[in-house]
Amino acid sequence: MELEPWMRGTHVTLDPLRRGVVHALELAGEDAERWCAGLNEEQMFARPLGLAHVAFHLRHIVRSLDRLLTYAEGRALDEAQLRALSTEMDGSSAEEVWREFRDGLWTAKERVRGFSATAYDEPRGIGRKQLPTTVGGLLVHCAEHTARHTGQVVTMAKVVGGPVFKR
Numbered sequence: 739m740e741l742e743p744w745m746r747g748t749h750v751t752l753d754p755l756r757r758g759v760v761h762a763l764e765l766a767g768e769d770a771e772r773w774c775a776g777l778n779e780e781q782m783f784a785r786p787l788g789l790a791h792v793a794f795h796l797r798h799i800v801r802s803l804d805r806l807l808t809y810a811e812g813r814a815l816d817e818a819q820l821r822a823l824s825t826e827m828d829g830s831s832a833e834e835v836w837r838e839f840r841d842g843l844w845t846a847k848e849r850v851r852g853f854s855a856t857a858y859d860e861p862r863g864i865g866r867k868q869l870p871t872t873v874g875g876l877l878v879h880c881a882e883h884t885a886r887h888t889g890q891v892v893t894m895a896k897v898v899g900g901p902v903f904k905r
Contacts (some may be wrong), residue, residue, distance in 0.1 A: 743768070755877060760847050762881035763803075766888040767843050770796060773895040782832040790827065792898065793835040795891045797826045799884050800842025804885070807849045809864050812874040816884040850877065850894040 743764040749757045774782070774792060782793045790798075799821050808815055815823075858874030870880075 752851065755855065755858065755874060756850055756853060759877050759881045762885055763843055763847050763850070766884045767840070770839065770891050771798050773892045773899075776893060777832070777899055779832050779896040781895075782835065783829055784894075786897055789894065790890070792891055792894045793829075793832065794827050794833045794896065795887045796835050796839040797891065799887045799891075800839055800846065801826060801881055802887075803842060803846040803880055806876050807846060809862050809871075810853065810873050810880075811849070812860075812862060813815050846880070850880065853877065 742761075744758065744761040749760050754759065774796075777792065783791045785791050801819075805815060805819055805823070808819065853873060858872060858877070860873045862871050862873055862876060863869060864871055864876075
């Protein structure tokens with residue numbers, strides 16, 4: 739059995755919080771690739787019982803990371819981010835979803851690396867109401883929100899993949 743990212747002794751130049759977030763993002767990518775590798779186009783967009791499809795969760799993971807990291811960087815969402823928010827359930831090809839997921843995850847890891855441990859207590863606001871949080875809080879939420887949706891990716895992949903997952 740391969741070790742999970744946090745057990746590999748990587749990213750040791752990062753402080754523990756950023757290292758943990760990067761490890762969580764790496765694990766999300768590895769889990770998505772592992773459990774969704776055998777899915778075809780139809781399975782990627784299947785919605786049993788009306789649940790959100792695998793493609794939605796992959797897209798939502800990276801678009802949420804983009805939004806959360808924008809807030810952590812002290813910026814407001816731009817028009818493109820706001821438009822993207824309303825299209826996460828929209829259909830496109832599985833190939834496009836995978837490209838967005840892989841690119842978005844890579845970009846998010848780079849953005850996380852760019853923060854300083856001295857910024858964790860800096861106040862930030864989320865959304866139109868500018869709900870109060872901190873840079874550190876947003877980074878932790880990046881990890882836990884990604885993990886939550888990765889679990890849903892794995893579960894949905896098992897449901898729609900059928901015999902592919904008899905391991």
